[in-house]
Amino acid sequence: MRILVLGAGGTGGYFGSRLLAAGRDVTFLVRPRRAALLAERGLHVRSPVGHLDLPAPPTVTADALDAPFDLILLSCKAYDLDSAMDAFAPAVGPHTRILPLLNGMRHLEVLRERFGHEAVLGGLCLISAALDAEGRIQHFAPAHKLVFGELDPQATSSEPAVLKVLDDAGFDVRLSENIRQEMWEKWVLIANLAGITCLMRASVGDIIAAGAGDLALKLWDECAAVATQCGYPPGEEATQRVRRIITDVDSVLMASMLRDVESGSRTEGDHILGDLLRRGGEGNYPVLRAAHLHVRAYEARRERVTQGK
Ligand SMILES: NC(=O)C1=CN([C@@H]2O[C@H](COP(=O)(O)OP(=O)(O)OC[C@H]3O[C@@H](n4cnc5c(N)ncnc54)[C@H](OP(=O)(O)O)[C@@H]3O)[C@@H](O)[C@H]2O)C=CC1
Ligand SMILES: CC(C)(CO)C(=O)C(=O)O
Incomplete structure (x- = not known):
């Protein structure tokens, strides 16, 4: 199975490297600057679970893509989605997932x-990873799990093939029923x-x-x-996990979005906070709204400032 990983940043670089090191057929679709750096x-x-050094990872730039891949791992930030789709479109064939x-x-x-409903799987990853100033992938904690599954239960499925190629590649993977x-x-x-760490900058x-x-808990109630x-009430386990995380008095945890704000970078605020607020329709969600507007103002x-005004 030929795998195209769009982006060699925190997530794509991490999972793509593990797959490559495990002998899978992986190519990174990157922009010219990153291609030059990787070369x-x-x-x-x-x-913390083992370093990797891959001297010559296979890369391709969008202009050189001319044949379909079997699996595309999409790992761009939300604000780059349009350009990413344009870049990998030539790699999408009738059976590409x-x-x-x-x-x-x-x-x-x-x-x-x-790309059509059949082409797209649902997916998420549980990891904390980022590119450092030298272009290396820093993996901050041992967790490295990828979860995926069909979005429509009735879909004819290539899940077993996808699971097979992702399995046993140096990270955890799980096929989700939901x-x-x-x-x-x-x-x-x-x-x-x-929302809460950006709003409070802490x-x-x-x-x-x-x-x-209490504001953190109020934001949880709103989310x-x-x-x-929307039909997806958080389960008891997820609820208890979040409440534990946001009520831990000793926690130095802050969201990566706050790190983006502190480093003057672009954020996924609209995708993470704005979209949630929009889906809330006419509902009254004051803390979520304040958090979203705070990031929007940033x-x-x-x-x-970028435009020099
Ligand atoms: N990092 C993490 O620990 C986690 C992240 N996530 C989520 O995963 C997603 C990706 O995050 P992350 O990996 O951290 O992001 P990064 O910014 O580290 O990496 C994204 C990569 O996508 C590349 N990219 C963007 N557009 C294109 C394009 N048109 N063509 C080729 N490459 C492109 C960027 O390339 P370039 O270098 O050229 O800019 C960049 O290297 C986000 O939605 C994030 O919220 C989820 C769980 C954990
Ligand atoms: C949940 C957390 C903090 C784990 O790193 C994260 O993924 C993020 O802030 O983006």
């Missing part, structure tokens, strides 16, 4: 609209954590120390209410 320095993973790793849900509709529910549960966790423990722990309204300022 010059190779692809390196620094991980696209497995996105993005947080949130909106990308599924966009991908299905463009990937939409699992994606929603992950989404509301991220929205809660990103870690979970600092937020509680400031006396704002869970939107999910419930983006507006960033854009203005």
